[in-house]
Amino acid sequence: DTEVTQTPKHLVMGMTNKKSLKCEQHMGHRAMYWYKQKAKKPPELMFVYSYEKLSINESVPSRFSPECPNSSLLNLHLHALQPEDSALYLCASSLGTSGGKRTGELFFGEGSRLTVL
Amino acid sequence: GNSVTQMEGPVTLSEEAFLTINCTYTATGYPSLFWYVQYPGEGLQLLLKATKADDKGSNKGFEATYRKETTSFHLEKGSVQVSDSAVYFCALSTNAGKSTFGDGTTLTVKP
Numbered sequence: 001d002t003e004v005t006q007t008p009k010h011l012v013m014g015m016t017n018k019k020s021l022k023c024e025q026h027m028g029h030r031a032m033y034w035y036k037q038k039a040k041k042p043p044e045l046m047f048v049y050s051y052e053k054l055s056i057n058e059s060v061p062s063r064f065s066p067e068c069p070n071s072s073l074l075n076l077h078l079h080a081l082q083p084e085d086s087a088l089y090l091c092a093s094s095l096g097t098s099g100g101k102r103t104g105e106l107f108f109g110e111g112s113r114l115t116v117l
Numbered sequence: 118g119n120s121v122t123q124m125e126g127p128v129t130l131s132e133e134a135f136l137t138i139n140c141t142y143t144a145t146g147y148p149s150l151f152w153y154v155q156y157p158g159e160g161l162q163l164l165l166k167a168t169k170a171d172d173k174g175s176n177k178g179f180e181a182t183y184r185k186e187t188t189s190f191h192l193e194k195g196s197v198q199v200s201d202s203a204v205y206f207c208a209l210s211t212n213a214g215k216s217t218f219g220d221g222t223t224l225t226v227k228p
Contacts, residue, residue: 004160031214042206042218043161050214090160096214104149104210108160 006091006109014117015081021112023074023091030096032074033106034066037088049074050096081116088113119144123207123219130197130226138192138222140181140207148209150174150183150190155204155221164192164205197226 004025013019023032031050035043048056049068063085065077074091092106124139142148149168153161165174170185179194190207207219 006160040204040221040223042221045215048214056215092161094214104214104216105151105163105166106153106161106210106216108153108162110158110160 004093004107004109006112010113012115018079021076025093029093031094033092034076035090043090083116086116119217121207121217121219123222127223132228133196136194136197140190142188142209144209148211151208152192153206199226199228202226
């Protein structure tokens with residue numbers, strides 16, 4: 001299984017709603033990521049979890065709240081979003097650092113396209 | 118900091134034409150280099166990679182060589198197909214675990 005699965009594929013929410021994006025991988029990867037991608041732009045890193053601990057937060061507003069319940073699952077909780085948060089949200093995973101071995105190849109899901117009204 | 122610069126797009130080619138997309142990078146240490154491809158409506162997928170100088174990555178007819186002396190990782194394909202139409206991202210990764218992406222190059226191949 002070499003897939004990263006994201007749900008839902010599409011989400012429309014109002015500015016007062018609370019919703020969650022979900023991501024799952026069963027490749028044994030120990031690093032998981034959330035990226036935000038606007039149209040015709042490269043992905044922008046939001047959060048990195050390494051061995052189920054938050055290791056990088058790229059100064060993301062608190063209306064985005066990540067959670068890593070276990071090594072296979074990654075959630076992104078959304079609350080009080082703004083229309084400018086509308087984007088494609090990509091989850092990715094990688095092997096992670098193991099005994100000094102250099103890794104870095106990212107495996108991406110197909111993304112959750114979020115529209116905030 | 119690290120950075121990746123890709124040739125500006127978009128690029129439009131006829132089927133069976135030769136493709137080159139230039140990519141240069143700035144990084145401390147010895148990064149791994151990648152090309153990712155994003156088809157319409159999909160996430161990114163790894164196209165090819167190289168982890169040390171002079172390595173050549175190849176996949177689906179695409180090739181790129183890690184050139185440390187010119188800090189480059191140009192993507193090439195000898196004969197493109199309509200199905201190669203997509204956005205191509207050059208990227209690097211360091212031991213710190215963060216990836217740096219170029220701005221992306223949109224390729225359109227016409228029959």
